[in-house]
Amino acid sequence: MAGNVVLVSRYVNFELRRTLRDVGFVIFGIGTPVLMYIMFTNVGDKASAGSSDWAVSAMVGLAAYGALSAGLTTGTAVAEDKAVGWLRQLRITPLSPAQVVLGRAVTGSLMVLPAIVVVFLTAMIGNGVRLDAWQWLALTLLLWVGSLPFTMLGIANGYQLSAQTTNVTNIICNLTLALIGGLWFPLSEFPGWLASVAEWTPGHLLGRLGWDTVDGNAPGAVTIVGLAAWLLVFGAYAAYAYRRSGRRA
Amino acid sequence: MTTIHTTTPVVVFTGAVKEFGAVRAVDGLDLTIGRGERVALLGRNGAGKSTSIGLLLGLDDPTAGSVRLCGVPPVQAVRDGRVGAMLQDFKPVSRATVRELVSFVAGTYPAPLPVDEVLELAGLTELAGRRADKLSGGQAQRVSFAVAMAGDPDLLVLDEPTAALDVQARRAFWASMRTFTDRGKTVLFSTHHLEEADQNSDRIVVIDRGRLIADGSSAEIKRTVGVGVVSFDLPSGPLPSGLEDLPGVVSVEVAGGRVRLRTSDSDATVGALPRLVAPRGLEIAAAGLEDAFLSLTSHTATASSTASSAASSSADAPVTTQKAGM
Numbered sequence: 193m194a195g196n197v198v199l200v201s202r203y204v205n206f207e208l209r210r211t212l213r214d215v216g217f218v219i220f221g222i223g224t225p226v227l228m229y230i231m232f233t234n235v236g237d238k239a240s241a242g243s244s245d246w247a248v249s250a251m252v253g254l255a256a257y258g259a260l261s262a263g264l265t266t267g268t269a270v271a272e273d274k275a276v277g278w279l280r281q282l283r284i285t286p287l288s289p290a291q292v293v294l295g296r297a298v299t300g301s302l303m304v305l306p307a308i309v310v311v312f313l314t315a316m317i318g319n320g321v322r323l324d325a326w327q328w329l330a331l332t333l334l335l336w337v338g339s340l341p342f343t344m345l346g347i348a349n350g351y352q353l354s355a356q357t358t359n360v361t362n363i364i365c366n367l368t369l370a371l372i373g374g375l376w377f378p379l380s381e382f383p384g385w386l387a388s389v390a391e392w393t394p395g396h397l398l399g400r401l402g403w404d405t406v407d408g409n410a411p412g413a414v415t416i417v418g419l420a421a422w423l424l425v426f427g428a429y430a431a432y433a434y435r436r437s438g439r440r441a
Numbered sequence: 442m443t444t445i446h447t448t449t450p451v452v453v454f455t456g457a458v459k460e461f462g463a464v465r466a467v468d469g470l471d472l473t474i475g476r477g478e479r480v481a482l483l484g485r486n487g488a489g490k491s492t493s494i495g496l497l498l499g500l501d502d503p504t505a506g507s508v509r510l511c512g513v514p515p516v517q518a519v520r521d522g523r524v525g526a527m528l529q530d531f532k533p534v535s536r537a538t539v540r541e542l543v544s545f546v547a548g549t550y551p552a553p554l555p556v557d558e559v560l561e562l563a564g565l566t567e568l569a570g571r572r573a574d575k576l577s578g579g580q581a582q583r584v585s586f587a588v589a590m591a592g593d594p595d596l597l598v599l600d601e602p603t604a605a606l607d608v609q610a611r612r613a614f615w616a617s618m619r620t621f622t623d624r625g626k627t628v629l630f631s632t633h634h635l636e637e638a639d640q641n642s643d644r645i646v647v648i649d650r651g652r653l654i655a656d657g658s659s660a661e662i663k664r665t666v667g668v669g670v671v672s673f674d675l676p677s678g679p680l681p682s683g684l685e686d687l688p689g690v691v692s693v694e695v696a697g698g699r700v701r702l703r704t705s706d707s708d709a710t711v712g713a714l715p716r717l718v719a720p721r722g723l724e725i726a727a728a729g730l731e732d733a734f735l736s737l738t739s740h741t742a743t744a745s746s747t748a749s750s751a752a753s754s755s756a757d758a759p760v761t762t763q764k765a766g767m
Binding site for chain 1: 499500520521524525531532533534535545548592
């Protein structure tokens with residue numbers, strides 16, 4: 193067990209160094225949600241754009257979006273590694289497949305954190321958003337853990353698809369899940385039939401975790417079960433895709 | 442942790458078969474490699490070398506038969522850190538330095554070599570701080586070698602390790618390889634260069650169409666394949682019989698108005714030739730590798746029909762006869 197942790201942490205350490213050198217990923221991954229947050233809360237109709245309610249709910253929406261987006265991006269790196277044969281090389285080291293996938297997931301998750309935190313800092317400093325200390329902490333942890341299904345989905349796409357297809361697929365997943373999840377515009381602006389479907393999409397459930405927290409409520413059981421179900425679905429997809437990629441001639 | 446008995450062979454293929462759809466890439470391979478042997482897996486492109494290596498490393502499962510590594514299934518041996526490998530078409534992973542890459546791989550093994558020593562052996566000390574994905578092809582190949590030996594494995598498996606290298610880099614590669622393997626490592630490498638197999642192994646295993654067709658020391662293989670070609674104009678009248686029984690002769694071909702004798706001893710063959718025929722336009726040449734493979738592989742293709750008959754024709758255009766008992 194201890195050896196297991198050491199091996200995985202070595203792998204995480206190696207992958208983190210590589211990821212942080214990917215300047216494009218770091219800037220876009222962190223910069224995009226922040227930029228959108230600044231635009232959504234400072235541009236346009238001053239009265240509604242500047243309202244403190246909107247500043248808070250947009251903050252949660254865009255932090256969730258940053259988490260979702262960073263999680264998915266991990267998959268693009270996986271597809272790249274597959275293309276150069278690195279995944280095959282890893283299979284002839286003593287690392288087990290489970291350790292490789294775990295290491296990847298942990299790395300992906302760690303890259304989610306800055307995306308969340310930087311949106312929060314922007315909201316605090318730029319829009320004067322104030323929450324209780326426990327709320328900041330809970331919000332960060334919940335969005336972080338809640339982004340796991342998206343990391344899994346990204347990794348699964350990476351194992352399943354070619355490098356270019358993964359890129360495009362992850363962007364489509366990114367935009368669709370964020371938009372339909374109401375992370376950019378609230379579901380109340382959707383037509384009723386769409387809103388009732390959108391409620392169950394993983395993006396919205398992730399946002400829900402955060403919005404409940406800023407309202408001072410514990411996350412609902414339905415939200416947690418819903419996200420856990422998505423984690424199961426995407427996790428199974430990732431396991432399937434990993435096994436399949438190994439069977440390549 | 443089980444201790445491996447010194448008599449346990451490092452590699453054992455038993456009737457291994459690997460099919461991809463309708464294609465039998467490996468077709469009943471039997472091969473045993475003992476500790477400390479340096480074995481060359483020789484074969485043409487598409488002969489089944491890479492697939493055999495894939496089975497050996499546990500990257501693929503055999504369709505039938507079995508493969509054992511150090512007495513256990515390959516995946517287990519890999520997990521125990523007993524194997525290091527250079528895969529074909531290695532490209533270093535992006536955004537990591539040479540040292541980071543080698544250190545990481547070394548760190549996954551239970552008893553790795555010191556990283557500095559690995560870099561030194563692979564000739565990468567100067568390049569340690571460089572990004573591995575920004576290196577030239579030859580340098581990248583050295584990184585691949587460093588990655589393979591970083592964990593100080595018992596068995597080193599190299600799939601066409603020098604395919605991308607020029608002659609000079611090739612020589613340098615084998616020199617550093619020997620420094621490492623002289624520590625009592627078992628080595629299996631694939632190549633389609635007969636000379637490379639000759640110079641860097643104690644034993645050559647030739648495979649074709651997924652089957653083992655020759656197995657022996659370099660000298661034995663050369664004797665089988667023939668190292669020289671003695672050719673002369675096709676005499677008018679019938680071809681004298683008994684050419685295939687001349688000293689050294691391995692095979693006789695007639696093509697393009699010439700008779701070609703493949704031989705393991707050109708001098709002896711030429712010396713004896715006048716007994717049968719007065720050769721015109723006599724030429725003596727070293728056998729090319731493609732020739733050697735043609736000889737071996739047409740041998741297997743028609744082995745049963747030519748084993749005892751003195752002159753039978755294969756399906757191919759040139760008439761080929763083979764000496765029996767090779």
